[in-house]
Amino acid sequence: MTDAIRAEGLVKRFKEQTALAGVDLTARKGAVLGVLGPNGSGKTTTVRILATLLRPDGGYAEVDGLDVVRNPHEVRRKIGLTGQYAAVDQDLSGTQNLVLIARLLGFSRRGARARAAELLARFSLTDAADRAAKTYSGGMRRRLDLAASLVGRPSLLYLDEPTTGLDPHSRNELWDVVRGLVDDGVTVLLTTQYLEEADQLADDIVVLDHGKVISRGTPDELKAQAGSQVLQVRPGDPGLLDRVGRIVEQVTGSEVRTSESSAGASVTDPAVLPEVVRRLDEAGVAIAELTLRKPSLDEVFLALTGHTAETADGAGAGAPTERTSA
Amino acid sequence: MTAATTAENTAAEAAPVLAPRVTPVIAARHGALLTWRSLVKIKRNPEEILGLTFMPLMFVALFVFVFGQAMMGDWQAYRDFIIPGIAAQSVIFATIGTGVALNTDIEKGIFDRFRSLPIARSAPLVGAILGDLVRYALTVVAVLAVALLIGYRPSGGLLGVVAAGGVVLLFAFALCWLSAFMGLLLRTPMAVNIFGSIWMFPLTFGASTFVDPDRMPSWMAAFAEVNPVTHVTDTMRGLMEGGPVLQPLAWTLVWVAVLIGIFFPLATRAYRNRA
Numbered sequence: 007m008t009d010a011i012r013a014e015g016l017v018k019r020f021k022e023q024t025a026l027a028g029v030d031l032t033a034r035k036g037a038v039l040g041v042l043g044p045n046g047s048g049k050t051t052t053v054r055i056l057a058t059l060l061r062p063d064g065g066y067a068e069v070d071g072l073d074v075v076r077n078p079h080e081v082r083r084k085i086g087l088t089g090q091y092a093a094v095d096q097d098l099s100g101t102q103n104l105v106l107i108a109r110l111l112g113f114s115r116r117g118a119r120a121r122a123a124e125l126l127a128r129f130s131l132t133d134a135a136d137r138a139a140k141t142y143s144g145g146m147r148r149r150l151d152l153a154a155s156l157v158g159r160p161s162l163l164y165l166d167e168p169t170t171g172l173d174p175h176s177r178n179e180l181w182d183v184v185r186g187l188v189d190d191g192v193t194v195l196l197t198t199q200y201l202e203e204a205d206q207l208a209d210d211i212v213v214l215d216h217g218k219v220i221s222r223g224t225p226d227e228l229k230a231q232a233g234s235q236v237l238q239v240r241p242g243d244p245g246l247l248d249r250v251g252r253i254v255e256q257v258t259g260s261e262v263r264t265s266e267s268s269a270g271a272s273v274t275d276p277a278v279l280p281e282v283v284r285r286l287d288e289a290g291v292a293i294a295e296l297t298l299r300k301p302s303l304d305e306v307f308l309a310l311t312g313h314t315a316e317t318a319d320g321a322g323a324g325a326p327t328e329r330t331s332a
Numbered sequence: 333m334t335a336a337t338t339a340e341n342t343a344a345e346a347a348p349v350l351a352p353r354v355t356p357v358i359a360a361r362h363g364a365l366l367t368w369r370s371l372v373k374i375k376r377n378p379e380e381i382l383g384l385t386f387m388p389l390m391f392v393a394l395f396v397f398v399f400g401q402a403m404m405g406d407w408q409a410y411r412d413f414i415i416p417g418i419a420a421q422s423v424i425f426a427t428i429g430t431g432v433a434l435n436t437d438i439e440k441g442i443f444d445r446f447r448s449l450p451i452a453r454s455a456p457l458v459g460a461i462l463g464d465l466v467r468y469a470l471t472v473v474a475v476l477a478v479a480l481l482i483g484y485r486p487s488g489g490l491l492g493v494v495a496a497g498g499v500v501l502l503f504a505f506a507l508c509w510l511s512a513f514m515g516l517l518l519r520t521p522m523a524v525n526i527f528g529s530i531w532m533f534p535l536t537f538g539a540s541t542f543v544d545p546d547r548m549p550s551w552m553a554a555f556a557e558v559n560p561v562t563h564v565t566d567t568m569r570g571l572m573e574g575g576p577v578l579q580p581l582a583w584t585l586v587w588v589a590v591l592i593g594i595f596f597p598l599a600t601r602a603y604r605n606r607a
Contacts (some may be wrong), residue, residue, distance in 0.1 A: 057448045059444055059447055059448060080352075082449060082450040085448065086448075087361050087444065087445065089441045089444055089445075090441070091427075091440065091441045093440060093441030093444060093445040094445075095369065095442055096371040097372065097376040097377060098369065098372055098373075098376070102369075102372060106365060106366075106368075107445075107449070109365050110365055110366075110449055110455075111444075111449065111451075112361055127445075138376055154445065157444075158449075158450075224492070239392075261483075302406055
């Protein structure tokens with residue numbers, strides 16, 4: 007069985023800026039490939055090349071064994087694309103949006119209506135079917151966008167940051183939809199800035215940074231590299247920070263990073279938590295705050311690359327910037 | 333691909349088998365579907381109809397009743413003189429909308445959606461432009477309706493008016509490729525609007541639209557004489573009011589050919605390359 011996507015050495019330059027500096031990736035049929043990375047790491051560029059919207063300057067990519075550069079039309083028949091910004095016509099109703107796509111794909115008038123109704127029902131949009139999409143909430147619009155990309159029953163679906171800017175509830179709904187599609191046998195390529203999202207949905211993860219793959223593996227393998235959780239301790243007296251740092255280091259066995267007021271370290275075994283509390287208590291350190299949490303993308307990046315994910319440019323979650331170069 | 337996919341397939345008609353290649357017939361069908369999309373938007377946005385019809389209405393009323401007396405000593409005479417001019421000017425201004433709409437589609441990601449579908453590459457562009465031709469026609473009808481209301485009775489009759497409408501729509505069709513080119517090149521709809529409007533003013537006012545070039549300073553008259561808007565307006569005037577038609581029509585056709593010759597390939601290339 008061939009892979010759904012096979013890309014080798016993809017290179018793309020925008021003027022002087024190199025967006026992709028040789029990206030290799032493979033998506034197994036019927037699996038979810040998560041492409042994880044900060045803004046500007048090359049996620050969207052990768053998707054746009056694989057969706058035939060952009061020609062690579064170097065390298066090779068195929069979808070279901072079809073070259074994306076030489077057979078773009080055939081590739082387009084197999085794929086569905088849901089971009090970062092819900093690409094539905096705001097002036098058209100939900101039904102009209104889906105009927106338009108269905109008719110373009112060669113459905114009969116009646117077939118198109120039936121397919122639209124079916125998808126609207128599946129995405130809980132039936133009540134809003136005849137309203138203009140501009141009256142939809144953000145979550146509804148994303149669902150309509152996703153429905154639009156599924157009209158032709160693609161065997162491969164690209165989801166480019168599908169939950170960026172969504173509230174937690176809508177995000178969870180979308181995750182359920184993606185899981186449902188995977189159950190139907192669809193291969194999904196998902197880009198995301200959120201480690202948790204990749205963890206929730208992906209079977210395999212590729213981590214991009216500056217247009218290069220810096221790590222790949224299953225979510226578990228990745229977390230093993232980065233530590234599955236982060237322990238953070240803030241003493242009541244900042245003067246005791248050094249002592250806290252030493253204790254945390256001894257218990258967790260990993261490198262401690264201290265900020266102005268707290269000490270933190272990667273933790274793979276959550277059982278260290280009571281141990282840390284006990285040792286701090288013995289040392290007579292009053293604890294102002296103690297947290298055990300999943301590592302942020304920044305921390306994964308720090309672990310993988312030694313530098314933080316560069317999201318500090320204000321282009322964080324949901325900011326509609328860097329469409330072409332991201 | 334397992335049994336789950338088939339469960340979904342039973343609910344509605346299975347996805348049709350797509351033709352392996354896009355034939356001209358299929359491409360025309362795709363273009364027609366996207367023209368439909370463009371026209372639905374007119375219906376959905378009452379303010380757009382207002383924009384297409386209200387501006388020309390204002391122009392007719394203001395120019396005829398504010399300037400008419402001063403220009404020709406008789407507002408009726410000025411009315412008869414400028415109606416073809418206002419029709420031309422309004423349609424030419426409306427072409428900016430083509431570029432703005434294309435740019436908005438790109439910004440909103442709708443173009444990416446279309447481009448990721450196995451459809452004719454030309455269809456989104458064709459649909460946008462055919463839909464806009466209907467908009468331009470609406471504008472001409474609005475100008476003529478107001479003109480009729482204030483007593484305009486073209487001596488060229490219905491045939492002359494229809495012919496004049498055809499000429500201005502042909503010119504607008506040529507010009508909208510320039511607008512489309514800008515819409516595909518510039519970064520934001522706002523930029524398209526501004527760049528589109530700036531040169532529209534000298535083009536539509538520095539012509540025979542509102543004043544006979546013979547009454548302009550010589551350098552302005554020289555500009556007006558070569559301005560394609562003058563040729564379009566003179567052709568319309570000839571058809572609607574009587575007067576020479578052949579020469580201005582010949583020049584208009586030359587301009588149409590030049591505009592399409594330059595901007596059709598530029599726009600389609602920008603369209604293909606737009607990342």
